[in-house]
Amino acid sequence: MDQYAVFGNPIGHSKSPMIHTFFARQTAQNISYQAILAPTDGFDSAVTEFFQQGGKGCNVTVPFKEEAYRFADQLSPRAKIAGAVNTLKKLDDGGILGDNTDGEGLVQDLLLHGVRLQGKRVLLLGAGGAARGALLPLLDQNPAELVIANRTESKAHQLAELAKAYGPVSGCGYGEVKPEPVDIIINSTSASLSGDLPPIPAEVVSQDTVCYDMAYGQGDTAFVAWAKAQGSKYPLDGLGMLVAQAAESFAIWRGIKPGTKTVLGELRRNLG
Numbered sequence: 001m002d003q004y005a006v007f008g009n010p011i012g013h014s015k016s017p018m019i020h021t022f023f024a025r026q027t028a029q030n031i032s033y034q035a036i037l038a039p040t041d042g043f044d045s046a047v048t049e050f051f052q053q054g055g056k057g058c059n060v061t062v063p064f065k066e067e068a069y070r071f072a073d074q075l076s077p078r079a080k081i082a083g084a085v086n087t088l089k090k091l092d093d094g095g096i097l098g099d100n101t102d103g104e105g106l107v108q109d110l111l112l113h114g115v116r117l118q119g120k121r122v123l124l125l126g127a128g129g130a131a132r133g134a135l136l137p138l139l140d141q142n143p144a145e146l147v148i149a150n151r152t153e154s155k156a157h158q159l160a161e162l163a164k165a166y167g168p169v170s171g172c173g174y175g176e177v178k179p180e181p182v183d184i185i186i187n188s189t190s191a192s193l194s195g196d197l198p199p200i201p202a203e204v205v206s207q208d209t210v211c212y213d214m215a216y217g218q219g220d221t222a223f224v225a226w227a228k229a230q231g232s233k234y235p236l237d238g239l240g241m242l243v244a245q246a247a248e249s250f251a252i253w254r255g256i257k258p259g260t261k262t263v264l265g266e267l268r269r270n271l272g
């Protein structure tokens, strides 16, 4: 049986083992998938041991995504731009491939909800690791513009600079966000986790604006609640992104892409 795993710290609440076990059943793949708690200063040795013992691939989550980036022998273009890796795969020659499926998971979840990015005006809130991971997959969809707005304005400019060869991207502070409707707003900030909201003008939301929070939780996140209060008909949280990034990783390892709808429904019921 081929072995897979997720490495993180903490890892106890990871939904990845449940998701991948579900995918394996759905696609009739004979694999095992376990959660591994690596010491904060021991990612390299834990993952080295895993591959030495025959592991075929793994996911990597907080706080090890940058270390996984350095661990990989080869990197996909999207992982290079992201500066972080959430998927490692042992190649036939013994080398380790590093990829990042987070941003593609976001794009796939938007598509699943019927949201296409091509030709759209997109506002990305935040310029941390989560935003950086999404940049290339978002620009690959050919939006009309991608504005990155961040509390620390210089970080928004830096990200825009990093990605400018890939599409029409610019950076600004929240104060410079134009008070007019955009098509899609994506919240990548960790503000939601503390119930905070990035201070953007309410006018960016019309009833047709898709408001996507990469975070999720029991009940509405602060951003989803705000989007609803502004009248958006399309408020979405990031649970679908979690499942979709897992499906992308599974496809990298097994060459077969599982469906996401059923497991998403199951997770949503478990969240309550």
Ligand code: ATR
Binding pocket: 125, 126, 127, 128, 129, 130, 131, 150, 151, 152, 153, 155, 188, 189, 190, 191, 196, 197, 198, 199
């Ligand atoms: P992640 O990997 O989740 O993106 P990160 O790299 O620490 O985590 O980035 C956190 C992001 O959330 C940043 O864009 C941060 O803004 P700053 O760059 O100005 O720090 C943003 N953020 C965190 N708390 C916030 C808050 N209360 N209001 C607005 N933005 C916040």
